[in-house]
Amino acid sequence: ATSARAQAAAFAFEPVPAGTGFAIQVPKGYAWKPLVRWGDALVSEAKDSFSAETGVSLAMSDKVFGENTDGMELFEIDGKQVIAVNSEYVNPEINLPADAEGMPRTADEVTLLKNMQGVTVIEVADNGEGYAVVVDSPFNRRITNDTQMTMDGPAAGTDLTKTSADPEGKSPLGTLNNCGSGRTLWGTYLTCEENFNGYFGMLTERDQTEAEKRYGLKGESQYNYEKHDPRFDLIANPNEPHRFGWVVEIDPADPKSVPVKHTALGRFKHENAEMVQARDGRIVVYLGDDERGEFIYRYVSNGTWTEGQPTDGLLSDGTLYVAKFNDDMSGEWLALTPETTGMTLPELLVYSRIAGTKVGATTMDRPEWIAAHPGKCEAYCALTNNSKRGGSMPVNAANPREANEYGQIVRWRPDGEDHGADKFAWDLYVMAGNPDVHKDAFAGSANVTSGNMFNSPDGMAFDSHGMLWIQTDGDDSNEGDFAGMGNNQMLVGNPETGAIARFLTAPNGGEVTGLCWSADRKVAFVGIQHPGGSWPDGNGKPRSAVIAVWREDGATVG
Numbered sequence: 001a002t003s004a005r006a007q008a009a010a011f012a013f014e015p016v017p018a019g020t021g022f023a024i025q026v027p028k029g030y031a032w033k034p035l036v037r038w039g040d041a042l043v044s045e046a047k048d049s050f051s052a053e054t055g056v057s058l059a060m061s062d063k064v065f066g067e068n069t070d071g072m073e074l075f076e077i078d079g080k081q082v083i084a085v086n087s088e089y090v091n092p093e094i095n096l097p098a099d100a101e102g103m104p105r106t107a108d109e110v111t112l113l114k115n116m117q118g119v120t121v122i123e124v125a126d127n128g129e130g131y132a133v134v135v136d137s138p139f140n141r142r143i144t145n146d147t148q149m150t151m152d153g154p155a156a157g158t159d160l161t162k163t164s165a166d167p168e169g170k171s172p173l174g175t176l177n178n179c180g181s182g183r184t185l186w187g188t189y190l191t192c193e194e195n196f197n198g199y200f201g202m203l204t205e206r207d208q209t210e211a212e213k214r215y216g217l218k219g220e221s222q223y224n225y226e227k228h229d230p231r232f233d234l235i236a237n238p239n240e241p242h243r244f245g246w247v248v249e250i251d252p253a254d255p256k257s258v259p260v261k262h263t264a265l266g267r268f269k270h271e272n273a274e275m276v277q278a279r280d281g282r283i284v285v286y287l288g289d290d291e292r293g294e295f296i297y298r299y300v301s302n303g304t305w306t307e308g309q310p311t312d313g314l315l316s317d318g319t320l321y322v323a324k325f326n327d328d329m330s331g332e333w334l335a336l337t338p339e340t341t342g343m344t345l346p347e348l349l350v351y352s353r354i355a356g357t358k359v360g361a362t363t364m365d366r367p368e369w370i371a372a373h374p375g376k377c378e379a380y381c382a383l384t385n386n387s388k389r390g391g392s393m394p395v396n397a398a399n400p401r402e403a404n405e406y407g408q409i410v411r412w413r414p415d416g417e418d419h420g421a422d423k424f425a426w427d428l429y430v431m432a433g434n435p436d437v438h439k440d441a442f443a444g445s446a447n448v449t450s451g452n453m454f455n456s457p458d459g460m461a462f463d464s465h466g467m468l469w470i471q472t473d474g475d476d477s478n479e480g481d482f483a484g485m486g487n488n489q490m491l492v493g494n495p496e497t498g499a500i501a502r503f504l505t506a507p508n509g510g511e512v513t514g515l516c517w518s519a520d521r522k523v524a525f526v527g528i529q530h531p532g533g534s535w536p537d538g539n540g541k542p543r544s545a546v547i548a549v550w551r552e553d554g555a556t557v558g
């Protein structure tokens with residue numbers, strides 16, 4: 001292994017040690033402060049309404065920043081900086097009174113939870129004391145589990161997406177479990193619906209269908225929605241879950257715009273959506289399905305696009321593919337079509353997982369974020385970990401370790417340097433591991449050392465210099481197989497040399513998720529989800545937050 005010191009020399013910052021406790025660590029010469037926390041006001045009416053003891057009130061719950069921040073993107077709109085940011089899920093025990101014991105008991109309590117999730121759009125500006133939310137900006141907006149949406153693509157308006165409340169099957173309400181993000185080349189936001197299954201339950205018992213089993217839909221929900229909103233009762237509304245698990249496009253420039261669910265991009269537990277372009281101008285979107293043994297997908301539009309041209313149909317008319325990673329380190333994209341799957345077009349989109357199995361896709365170790373290199377034709381996917389690898393889910397070359405507790409990052413180079421090509425070559429950029437504890441494959445690849453080790457890569461983004469920022473969501477016990485790794489963290493990887501250095505550590509209990517930059521690249525915005533302790537305020541409830549990180553000498557960060 002190349003020493004941690006030699007690897008660190010390749011970076012413009014001094015790496016931080018493993019983190020413990022609740023303080024954020026950033027490199028020497030850098031500083032940070034919260035940009036926006038759970039419960040912070042978007043409008044004057046909600047100012048100072050957050051309580052350290054009781055959190056957010058129902059009345060203010062759609063006027064403040066949501067909980068559990070995740071994917072985000074920054075947009076420059078008419079000289080303003082606007083961030084669209086996901087709130088993935090809620091911690092019911094933090095949002096509800098203690099006597100609720102972590103489960104909502106009334107329709108109002110369900111509405112409170114619904115409002116703490118979804119998407120927040122905020123204008124941000126440097127007010128002389130660093131970046132802050134521009135309260136009352138006309139761009140500020142909350143999109144929740146109940147916001148009116150529309151759907152397009154082959155599965156919209158079909159018998160699979162119609163419900164009693166929406167007989168046309170094109171007007172779904174709300175977005176659920178918004179995990180990773182993406183941005184279109186034309187400046188809109190993509191929010192990705194991940195663990196939507198956990199919001200549905202059955203008020204009376206019946207056996208699950210095969211499709212419900214494959215998508216993790218069960219008799220019991222995690223959040224009791226079905227007891228207070230019949231939309232979430234699988235008995236009354238068996239098609240309602242078909243209206244979730246999509247990639248949703250939001251125009252951050254128009255606070256009145258109706259979000260669009262794009263069924264052409266497939267239905268699964270979407271992590272993020274990384275958009276690039278094929279050489280011939282077709283739109284390509286890389287997509288991961290974060291579940292043990294599920295797949296990596298690629299969408300390719302039929303139409304082509306150049307800047308300034310109309311975007312109609314680019315995300316509703318195309319072909320969905322699923323990845324096969326061969327053991328000889330070649331790979332191919334397998335088209336999901338009625339011919340290849342024996343399913344109708346709406347069926348193979350609503351049940352993409354089932355279609356992927358039919359064509360022989362490679363089972364992966366939980367595909368999280370996919371990031372495309374800005375300077376060359378290459379894409380990286382974080383495979384976070386997979387406790388079920390082995391046995392009936394045998395190892396393969398891209399997912400080579402049984403009971404994989406550390407994860408790896410796979411990358412592929414499309415043939416002909418064209419994201420539109422159907423074949424690629426792949427390798428592993430890093431196998432996470434613990435070289436202090438293990439001497440076998442669980443020690444990790446050569447670029448993993450005592451000084452940079454981590455587990456469970458999740459969020460990823462390239463900066464403008466072609467450096468890969470890696471965020472983790474793993475075991476932060478700092479014990480046993482995870483001894484020496486400390487809290488969750490954000491690292492920077494050099495894709496050319498393989499060198500990796502630790503840039504930031506999170507408060508214990510939290511994961512690092514979501515990354516974007518100010519327009520001048522002098523500030524990085526970083527998400528901290530489900531922190532422990534009383535972070536960041538030091539008293540009362542812990543608050544998920546987006547933080548700003550900058551160099552004290554005013555130089556760019558990435």
Ligand code: FEO
Nearest residue numbers: 179194271290368
């Ligand atoms: Fe919400 Fe797969 O992370």
Ligand code: CA
Nearest residue numbers: 179368458459
């Ligand atoms: Ca994630």
Ligand code: CA
Nearest residue numbers: 368384458473
């Ligand atoms: Ca994760």
Ligand code: CA
Nearest residue numbers: 088473511529
């Ligand atoms: Ca998470």
